[in-house]
Amino acid sequence: MDHRILVLDGNQRAALAAVRSLGSKSLWAAVGESTTTSLAGASRYCSRRLQYPDPYSSPREFFDAILLLIDQERITFLLPITEATTYILMKYRSELPESVILPFPCSAAVESLSNKNELFELAERLEIPIPQTIVCRNAEQGLLALESINHFPIVIKPFKSKILTQGSITSTHVFIAGSKEEASLALQTHSFFNFPFTLQTFVSGHGGGVFALFNEGKPVCFFAHRRLREKPPGGGVSVLSESSPIDESLRAAAERLLKSANWHGVAMVEFRISDDGIGYLMEVNPRFWGSLQLAIDSGVDFPWLLFQICTGQRTSKIIWKPCRLRWLLGDLDRLYLILKAPRSTYSIRRKILEILRFLKPGRFTRHEVNRLGDIGPAWYELRQYIAALKN
Numbered sequence: 001m002d003h004r005i006l007v008l009d010g011n012q013r014a015a016l017a018a019v020r021s022l023g024s025k026s027l028w029a030a031v032g033e034s035t036t037t038s039l040a041g042a043s044r045y046c047s048r049r050l051q052y053p054d055p056y057s058s059p060r061e062f063f064d065a066i067l068l069l070i071d072q073e074r075i076t077f078l079l080p081i082t083e084a085t086t087y088i089l090m091k092y093r094s095e096l097p098e099s100v101i102l103p104f105p106c107s108a109a110v111e112s113l114s115n116k117n118e119l120f121e122l123a124e125r126l127e128i129p130i131p132q133t134i135v136c137r138n139a140e141q142g143l144l145a146l147e148s149i150n151h152f153p154i155v156i157k158p159f160k161s162k163i164l165t166q167g168s169i170t171s172t173h174v175f176i177a178g179s180k181e182e183a184s185l186a187l188q189t190h191s192f193f194n195f196p197f198t199l200q201t202f203v204s205g206h207g208g209g210v211f212a213l214f215n216e217g218k219p220v221c222f223f224a225h226r227r228l229r230e231k232p233p234g235g236g237v238s239v240l241s242e243s244s245p246i247d248e249s250l251r252a253a254a255e256r257l258l259k260s261a262n263w264h265g266v267a268m269v270e271f272r273i274s275d276d277g278i279g280y281l282m283e284v285n286p287r288f289w290g291s292l293q294l295a296i297d298s299g300v301d302f303p304w305l306l307f308q309i310c311t312g313q314r315t316s317k318i319i320w321k322p323c324r325l326r327w328l329l330g331d332l333d334r335l336y337l338i339l340k341a342p343r344s345t346y347s348i349r350r351k352i353l354e355i356l357r358f359l360k361p362g363r364f365t366r367h368e369v370n371r372l373g374d375i376g377p378a379w380y381e382l383r384q385y386i387a388a389l390k391n
Contacts, residue, residue, distance in 0.1 A: 009081035010038030
């Protein structure tokens with residue numbers, strides 16, 4: 001069977017990585033986005049550019065448009081990249097044609113991991129470390145729970161980063177509250193705390209993640225990376241990262257968790273590693289991650305492996321190799337933020353050092369967007385970047 005793939009969320013860098021991966025295997029891969037043009041749509045590996053309504057403001061209209069595109073373009077494989085499009089497709093999954101592959105397990109399995117309240121309960125049963133947690137149904141219950149908390153900071157974590165309601169998608173935020181007053185203000189200010197959330201102790205340390213692919217509850221492969229530079233510099237989106245050996249304790253915890261849900265497809269399992277070395281579970285995202293291209297360049301081609309398991313093929317042999325990945329324009333933004341910061345934050349010596357580091361990103365470094373064999377996305381991103389500067 002000749003499959004026809006539709007990769008959604010074309011302005012995401014992970015979408016570009018997926019299209020390059022699948023298109024380079026001579027697969028027909030279209031790119032969809034709510035805008036007329038997109039980053040992944042500029043790739044030479046994109047077979048067709050398609051447009052649909054904004055999934056955030058019109059979830060049902062978005063899904064109806066996907067059904068129409070499936071019919072018009074004879075789509076057989078849907079690959080959502082963001083949580084927003086994933087949750088919409090999962091909600092209306094029963095309406096998809098039987099011939100269309102959506103690479104996720106049943107809705108209950110997705111909910112058990114993507115719903116943080118359910119996830120933490122599952123983790124406790126599996127004896128996977130989590131921060132001290134109070135589950136709250138709404139802001140009123142959270143305000144009452146605050147009365148019993150005496151140690152700050154605490155983390156206020158909505159049960160999902162994207163909440164799908166009947167008419168729209170609400171984006172939520174995690175809050176770190178340094179006092180009872182800060183926590184109370186956050187709960188009373190933001191409407192998404194009318195939905196369930198958790199209050200958790202703040203874990204001092206650093207982040208760690210395990211990226212996984214499972215086939216009907218069985219692990220296919222794992223991957224890990226280390227963030228070297230982020231934008232903003234204090235913590236944010238990775239602009240320079242490198243592949244790294246997988247922490248065995250984190251891998252084992254991720255495997256237990258995903259096996260318990262009989263997971264199928266990709267997942268990103270995030271931990272917070274405390275100063276004493278304990279990995280506390282933070283969340284699980286049932287989607288591709290921002291640094292997907294790094295895994296592919298390191299020899300772990302997740303999009304291709306996912307396609308193979310979902311279409312009943314034997315998976316390719318994985319040959320891991322060290323690699324660094326750099327998002328050039330993101331790294332440039334980071335350098336700009338450092339250079340314009342006051343001397344009290346970054347000394348002249350530190351700024352000069354950061355310039356030198358920017359000019360020499362290290363061995364085995366590849367550019368995430370800029371590729372000589374597929375230069376279209378780099379030109380597209382540069383035009384968007386210049387347009388944003390003018391505005």
